[in-house]
Amino acid sequence: xxxxxxxxxxxxxxxxxxxxxxxxxxxxxxxxxxxxxxxxxxxxxxxxxxxxxxxxxxxxxxxxxxxxxxxxxxxxxxxxxxxxxxxxxxxxxxxxxxxxxxxxxxxxxxxxxxxxxxxxxxxxxxxxxxxxxxxxxxxxxxxxxxxxxxxxxxxxxxxxxxxxxxxxxxxxxxxxxxxxxxxxxxxxxxxxxxxxxxxxxxxxxxxxxxxxxxxxxxxxxxxxxxxxxxxxxxxxxxxxxxxxxxxxxxxxxxxxxxxxxxxxxxxxxxxxxxxxxxxxxxxxxxxxxxxxxxxxxxxxxxxxxxxxxxxxxxxxxxxxxxxxxxxxxxxxxxxxxxxxxxxxxxxxxxxxxxxxxxxxxxxxxxxxxxxxxxxxxxxxxxxxxxxxxxxxxxxxxxxxxxx
Amino acid sequence: xxxxxxxxxxxxxxxxxxxxxxxxxxxxxxxxxxxxxxxxxxxxxxxxxxxxxxxxxxxxxxxxxxxxxxxxxxxxxxxxxxxxxxxxxxxxxxxxxxxxxxxxxxxxxxxxxxxxxxxxxxxxxxxxxxxxxxxxxxxxxxxxxxxxxxxxxxxxxxxxxxxxxxxxx
Numbered sequence: 001x002x003x004x005x006x007x008x009x010x011x012x013x014x015x016x017x018x019x020x021x022x023x024x025x026x027x028x029x030x031x032x033x034x035x036x037x038x039x040x041x042x043x044x045x046x047x048x049x050x051x052x053x054x055x056x057x058x059x060x061x062x063x064x065x066x067x068x069x070x071x072x073x074x075x076x077x078x079x080x081x082x083x084x085x086x087x088x089x090x091x092x093x094x095x096x097x098x099x100x101x102x103x104x105x106x107x108x109x110x111x112x113x114x115x116x117x118x119x120x121x122x123x124x125x126x127x128x129x130x131x132x133x134x135x136x137x138x139x140x141x142x143x144x145x146x147x148x149x150x151x152x153x154x155x156x157x158x159x160x161x162x163x164x165x166x167x168x169x170x171x172x173x174x175x176x177x178x179x180x181x182x183x184x185x186x187x188x189x190x191x192x193x194x195x196x197x198x199x200x201x202x203x204x205x206x207x208x209x210x211x212x213x214x215x216x217x218x219x220x221x222x223x224x225x226x227x228x229x230x231x232x233x234x235x236x237x238x239x240x241x242x243x244x245x246x247x248x249x250x251x252x253x254x255x256x257x258x259x260x261x262x263x264x265x266x267x268x269x270x271x272x273x274x275x276x277x278x279x280x281x282x283x284x285x286x287x288x289x290x291x292x293x294x295x296x297x298x299x300x301x302x303x304x305x306x307x308x309x310x311x312x313x314x315x316x317x318x319x320x321x322x323x324x325x326x327x328x329x330x331x332x333x334x335x336x337x338x339x340x341x342x343x344x345x346x347x348x349x350x351x352x353x354x355x356x357x358x359x360x361x362x363x364x365x366x367x368x369x370x371x372x373x374x375x376x377x378x379x380x381x382x383x384x385x386x387x388x389x390x391x392x393x394x395x396x397x398x399x400x401x402x403x
Numbered sequence: 404x405x406x407x408x409x410x411x412x413x414x415x416x417x418x419x420x421x422x423x424x425x426x427x428x429x430x431x432x433x434x435x436x437x438x439x440x441x442x443x444x445x446x447x448x449x450x451x452x453x454x455x456x457x458x459x460x461x462x463x464x465x466x467x468x469x470x471x472x473x474x475x476x477x478x479x480x481x482x483x484x485x486x487x488x489x490x491x492x493x494x495x496x497x498x499x500x501x502x503x504x505x506x507x508x509x510x511x512x513x514x515x516x517x518x519x520x521x522x523x524x525x526x527x528x529x530x531x532x533x534x535x536x537x538x539x540x541x542x543x544x545x546x547x548x549x550x551x552x553x554x555x556x557x558x559x560x561x562x563x564x565x566x567x568x569x570x571x572x
Contacts, residue, residue, distance in 0.1 A: 053536060053537065054535075054536060054537035054538065054539075057537040057538065059546065061522070061547060062546055062547055062553060063553070065553075066553045097429065098429075222510075224457060224458055224483075225509060225510045225511065226510045226511050227458065227459055227460070227509070227510075227511030238483070240483055245483075245486050246486070334428055334429060335428045335429070335433070335490075336428070336429045337429070337431060337461070337479060337488070337490070339460075346460070348460065348461055348479075350461060350463060350477070350479070352465060360465075361463075361465045361466075363461070363463040363477075365460065365461045365479075369514060369518075370511050370514065370515065372514075373510065373511065373513055373514050374510070402537060403537070
């Protein structure tokens, strides 16, 4: 007996989603650097992203194995080129740690001034670019004027603007000139006004808040698992700062606060950076007011390149110059890891020395390389324009990413 | 407060026979373990109470061509609450250097392992996507191995004798 009643129902017609592929980058004006993301899109919603990096890979770790220590400083310039002095001085501190050299207080304070100025430029670029990507160009123009003034200070100290090659292993090549100090003082007077104006434009701006709050969030747990450091980690609510956890270069002398966020979204990252700008200004002001007297380099002829005029006129300086340049100075055998708080996170240098002229192995722990991995997870489920904002708020720098 | 002594005692209590070397280098305890227990060591350091190295700061390779096991992989772990670092090393044989991945413990290890593979050819077993990351995919050598010269030795436009050198290394 046939029983047609129990025939299965025909399957309901389900609309299978049609995903489209969008190639964001490698050279897209909204990504500020060479980043390629192949996005899988459902309409305007990002379903998944696949990153391709390495477009400006320059083999710095291989090059560093063939360069004497003082020639590696220019390579570090080109990692996070928005805050080159931090990279330069971080590398020099690594070598000094290997040699076991203590710096005079004046050098430490000068370094802190320059590193905090570099942090200011880094955060200014990042935060103003968040503004640009959300449609507010005005703030960008305001703060770039100030960034220019900081570059003039770099120029006064080191002779260069972007790739600074600042200082030397063992100290600085010259003291802070009165003109440089005057320029820093002028900046300290003027920058707060500009910053307040910039904050007035964006911080409580309804449109900006709507565009950034809840965009690209990450929890503290995931951020730690992804190896986040710097403002991105602090925006997620973890108060880790290398300057406080492992104070280097006399950061222990200074009183400053570590701002943290709660949600780890774009707005929190913006606010953390904005507050860090104020803290950096405070540190620069303190360091400049309490700048100790004394030599501007340590008394370490075996590693500190002597001034050029001495090389031409003094026998001893000539000998040391020759020894350093020709690689006759034998560094200690050992392995050292030194971390500094870079503009966007913990910048670490893992240096293995076998006593030779060049490092046996030098590995840069680039913060951007490590936390950029989390990008697909952060943009999934959001719209494309939020993905752009998330990327600019993460402060990924192509030079550092690709080393 | 955990100190190097405590970390070392915990590790040797668990993996006594597999610890090949231990030393303190510039304040960081450096423990060399055999590759067989590497994943267990990292997991032990991450998940054991009063160790809790929950942050993988760094992972990179290193090449000692003269050693019996030339390829090293170096893990730098960090305990944020106690502000302590520990470095774990392991050395792999020349032929088919393979090691289990730690991406199941740390998402951060994904690209760092890909970078190590890209530079040294270390095979991280179980890695979700072990392809080159910084170099082009069709590269047929591992550029950070010591035998690979910095400059192309077949170059003819640059005569090294004019630079006071015999051959480019």
